[in-house]
Amino acid sequence: MRRHAPTWTALLLPLLLCGCITNVSVPLDKDLHDTTLGDKVGESTFHSVLALFAWGDAGTQAAARDGGITVLTHADKRIFSVFGFIYYRQTTVVYGR
Numbered sequence: 001m002r003r004h005a006p007t008w009t010a011l012l013l014p015l016l017l018c019g020c021i022t023n024v025s026v027p028l029d030k031d032l033h034d035t036t037l038g039d040k041v042g043e044s045t046f047h048s049v050l051a052l053f054a055w056g057d058a059g060t061q062a063a064a065r066d067g068g069i070t071v072l073t074h075a076d077k078r079i080f081s082v083f084g085f086i087y088y089r090q091t092t093v094v095y096g097r
Helices: 002-017 060-067
Strands: 021-027 040-049 053-056 072-082 087-096
Touching: 040 060, 060 072, 060 087
Parallel strands: none
Antiparallel strands: 021 072, 040 053, 040 087, 072 087
């Protein structure tokens, strides 16, 4: 088994490193064809470290307050994570008037 260790390491290492750092943006809207963004933008963020410590507010209300928005027209969610739990940041971005 020891002589096959380099082979197993070469095959399994990419699987272990897959998804180490994730940076995605997801729309929070069902009808993207009719979306109008509006002229104001607001953001709110929360952070988490080791899934033990968390702070911030990533709610749509906090994002709307940040942008001075009273009528929401669209929202996005951005997620950045390192190994999914070592560091995690979620940002809600809202658009409106």
